[in-house]
Amino acid sequence: MLTRYDLDRKALAALLADQPSYRVDQIWVGLHRRGAEPAELTDVPKSVRARLETEAPAGLQEVTRQVGDRGKTIKWLWRLHDDNYVETVLMHYRDRSTVCVSTQAGCAMACGFCATGQAGFGRNLSSGEIVEQVIRASRAAAPRRVSNVVFMGMGEPLANFGSTWTAIERLHDEVGLSARRLTVSTVGIVPGIRRLAQERLPVNLAVSLHAANDELRDALVPVNRRYPLDSLLHACREYLAAKHRRLSFEWALIDGVNDRPSDARELAALAVPLRAHVNLIPLNPTEGYAARGSPPIRVREFRDWLGALGVNATIRRNRGTAIDAACGQLRQRTSTVFPSSVRIARSSTS
Ligand code: SAH
Numbered sequence: 001m002l003t004r005y006d007l008d009r010k011a012l013a014a015l016l017a018d019q020p021s022y023r024v025d026q027i028w029v030g031l032h033r034r035g036a037e038p039a040e041l042t043d044v045p046k047s048v049r050a051r052l053e054t055e056a057p058a059g060l061q062e063v064t065r066q067v068g069d070r071g072k073t074i075k076w077l078w079r080l081h082d083d084n085y086v087e088t089v090l091m092h093y094r095d096r097s098t099v100c101v102s103t104q105a106g107c108a109m110a111c112g113f114c115a116t117g118q119a120g121f122g123r124n125l126s127s128g129e130i131v132e133q134v135i136r137a138s139r140a141a142a143p144r145r146v147s148n149v150v151f152m153g154m155g156e157p158l159a160n161f162g163s164t165w166t167a168i169e170r171l172h173d174e175v176g177l178s179a180r181r182l183t184v185s186t187v188g189i190v191p192g193i194r195r196l197a198q199e200r201l202p203v204n205l206a207v208s209l210h211a212a213n214d215e216l217r218d219a220l221v222p223v224n225r226r227y228p229l230d231s232l233l234h235a236c237r238e239y240l241a242a243k244h245r246r247l248s249f250e251w252a253l254i255d256g257v258n259d260r261p262s263d264a265r266e267l268a269a270l271a272v273p274l275r276a277h278v279n280l281i282p283l284n285p286t287e288g289y290a291a292r293g294s295p296p297i298r299v300r301e302f303r304d305w306l307g308a309l310g311v312n313a314t315i316r317r318n319r320g321t322a323i324d325a326a327c328g329q330l331r332q333r334t335s336t337v338f339p340s341s342v343r344i345a346r347s348s349t350s
Helices: 009-015 019-032 046-055 116-121 126-141 157-175 188-199 216-220 227-244 259-272 298-309
Strands: 061-068 073-079 085-092 098-099 104-106 121-124 147-151 182-186 204-208 248-251 277-282 312-315 343-345
Touching: 009 019, 019 046, 019 157, 073 126, 085 104, 085 126, 085 248, 098 126, 121 157, 147 157, 157 182, 157 188, 182 188, 188 204, 188 227, 204 227, 227 248, 227 259, 248 259, 248 298, 259 298, 277 298, 298 312
Parallel strands: 098 147, 147 182, 182 204, 204 248, 248 277, 277 312
Antiparallel strands: 061 073, 061 343, 073 085, 085 098, 104 121
16 A cells, blocks of 8 residues: 555646646645644645545554653654564654664564564555655654654664665655664674665665674574674774764673673774774563663773774663663564553553
8 A cells, every 4th residue: 555655746647637736745845844733734725735634644653651760761662564564663862863764574584682673574664654754743743843763673774675765765855864863783794784875865874783703693693693793893894884874883891791891892993993883782671581781880881991992972861761762672563552651641642
């Protein structure tokens, strides 16, 4: 099914073939720049608005909206037209507002510490379903503007390359977000990184490293058996050479597993030559994984060890833990028991 934001300009014009072209432009701009619902396009005749509602239907139905961090973090659970479910997170910071989007319902990469990986794969999202997550979050963010989009929600963006790239182009060309403010996060799909290096927009690349030797990484991130560290780092170098963008490594600190001085040394040996930035985050708890996140004191120590070894490392502020919206906590859920401390607003919109 083609949802509203799956239509490109030509397809929208074809759908409205009986309308003058200025009207098509008006609607196109309204949908993308203003994130308007058809009903809000009040300069468009009512009959045309009604046709848009039925012939270009929204792809996301809001099931729940949870608010955490005193309003600064919002998480949506959406139902897709075929009863798959995905989540989106909006985070407000002092200087920016970031949307974290999903690219797949579920994920096939099977990282044991990640809730999405534990639940398995549903299907790829269409580009329209990805773009619409940004549009819907932008509506909720107003009057603030969404400034950044990170492809760090459910799924592996580079395992759904076509839709992810089409969504990136649409967000850049039509919604008006600059490539510098778009970040693709990957588990390390080497052919996907190579392909990304060939594309026209220099988006930021984040690699979920978590281990800096093959033995440990094979255990934590199973796809490493297919694309071992050597090949992954080679692809990272290619990306840097092509795009001149800062590379970042994500490192979820797991107590006693990858938070030792030797881990910091191994990581530094990989990060320094690439001048990669390291994002540290204590592992968030998930149902299917027993190990714990490193304690705060170890997290700071680990950062300091990296700093002493010449690595630029920051501790990521943790958002949304109380509403299971933090990194690695998103999952396919059809029914959910929410913590009672959380305010839940149910919405009846489309
Ligand atoms: N598949 C992509 C994007 C989604 S995951 C990727 O792997 O990069 C977004 C980030 O959250 C990744 O860095 C992932 O490794 C991390 N993550 C997964 N589970 C986590 C957990 N339980 N705690 C902290 N980070 C986690």
